[in-house]
Amino acid sequence: MNHTELKKRLKRLLVDGLKLEGVDPESIQDAAPIFVEGLGLDSIDALELVVLVEEQFNVVIPDEEVGKLAFASIDALAQYIAQQQRAQAAQGGA
Amino acid sequence: MTAAGLDGRRALVTGASRGIGRAVAVALAAAGARVAVNYARSEAEAEATATTISAAGAEVEIVRADVSDGQAVAGMFDQLKRRWGGIDILVNNAAVTHDGFLMMLSEAAWDQVLATNLRGAFLCARHAVRSMIAGRWGRIVNVVSPAGMLGKDGAANYAASKGGLLSMGKSLAREVGRYGITVNAVCPGLVETDLIASMPAEMRRAYLRQIPLQRFGDADEVAAAITFLASEAARYITGATLTVDGGLTMI
Numbered sequence: 145m146n147h148t149e150l151k152k153r154l155k156r157l158l159v160d161g162l163k164l165e166g167v168d169p170e171s172i173q174d175a176a177p178i179f180v181e182g183l184g185l186d187s188i189d190a191l192e193l194v195v196l197v198e199e200q201f202n203v204v205i206p207d208e209e210v211g212k213l214a215f216a217s218i219d220a221l222a223q224y225i226a227q228q229q230r231a232q233a234a235q236g237g238a
Numbered sequence: 239m240t241a242a243g244l245d246g247r248r249a250l251v252t253g254a255s256r257g258i259g260r261a262v263a264v265a266l267a268a269a270g271a272r273v274a275v276n277y278a279r280s281e282a283e284a285e286a287t288a289t290t291i292s293a294a295g296a297e298v299e300i301v302r303a304d305v306s307d308g309q310a311v312a313g314m315f316d317q318l319k320r321r322w323g324g325i326d327i328l329v330n331n332a333a334v335t336h337d338g339f340l341m342m343l344s345e346a347a348w349d350q351v352l353a354t355n356l357r358g359a360f361l362c363a364r365h366a367v368r369s370m371i372a373g374r375w376g377r378i379v380n381v382v383s384p385a386g387m388l389g390k391d392g393a394a395n396y397a398a399s400k401g402g403l404l405s406m407g408k409s410l411a412r413e414v415g416r417y418g419i420t421v422n423a424v425c426p427g428l429v430e431t432d433l434i435a436s437m438p439a440e441m442r443r444a445y446l447r448q449i450p451l452q453r454f455g456d457a458d459e460v461a462a463a464i465t466f467l468a469s470e471a472a473r474y475i476t477g478a479t480l481t482v483d484g485g486l487t488m489i
Contacts, residue, residue: 188413195371 253332305358324369355399376419427483450485
């Protein structure tokens with residue numbers, strides 16, 4: 145899946161997974177903060193997002209530090225997932 | 239559907255080879271749950287517990303892991319994920335003691351007890367919550383102790399671990415309530431186990447005088463309280479402590 149597709153999918157995941165009523169996935173900006181400002185989600189909502197992202201993209205978000213960086217924005221999240229998947233592919237190939 | 243409504247639920251009981259852990263594993267299975275019996279060292283006893291459970295017609299899994307070991311815990315949850323897709327109920331029961339007056343307590347004695355009793359519970363909960371959030375349903379029951387609420391001379395490490403477990407549980411309850419996950423504690427008093435049986439007669443008598451119900455408890459009586467907290471009926475209870483001690487502490 146290319147980067148644009150990934151971001152689209154993540155926005156969809158955010159809206160559906162966290163049940164954000166009346167929010168159009170397309171209206172979510174790539175570089176905008178996902179938590180606190182922006183969509184008004186508090187950090188506990190992040191837990192559910194972590195679980196959804198881990199399951200759907202087969203990645204691991206092991207702790208707070210990594211989570212903060214990965215969930216800074218849709219861009220950051222897409223980048224993190226792509227990075228993880230490249231690392232997994234490299235390990236698999238070796 | 240059994241009264242507790244736990245049919246199909248997947249439960250993990252740590253330290254389920256003997257005592258209260260074993261009684262809880264058996265009780266949850268009787269209430270309809272599939273049960274994973276965790277143990278660290280007592281393999282024969284764990285297998286005996288599993289046999290009792292499967293003989294009664296329930297589904298059981300044995301999972302070996304020293305809960306103080308992060309990698310072992312990760313491996314245990316991997317195993318359960320592959321087998322059942324995750325778990326719905328976690329009973330943090332695994333505990334060790336290593337008594338001594340604080341002034342004389344070695345660092346190892348302190349670390350070992352905190353590692354199994356508190357860190358182990360943290361590590362298990364950290365994994366368990368993930369599958370519970372996914373299913374938007376969960377029950378975590380932490381087995382604490384009067385020592386954790388009142389202190390206990392000669393067991394400051396044990397008391398600290400149990401007091402810490404209580405607060406950790408309450409903190410977690412505040413975090414995951416929105417996902418339909420309850421986190422509670424059960425505080426058993428003096429329960430008739432090998433430990434109590436080996437107590438000198440005079441000591442037993444002294445304790446009995448302090449217990450309004452005038453007897454030691456039964457592991458099944460503690461298991462009943464834990465099964466209740468794991469049930470549908472307890473869905474509005476979280477951050478609570480259910481004390482099962484015959485009136486010993488009345489906390």
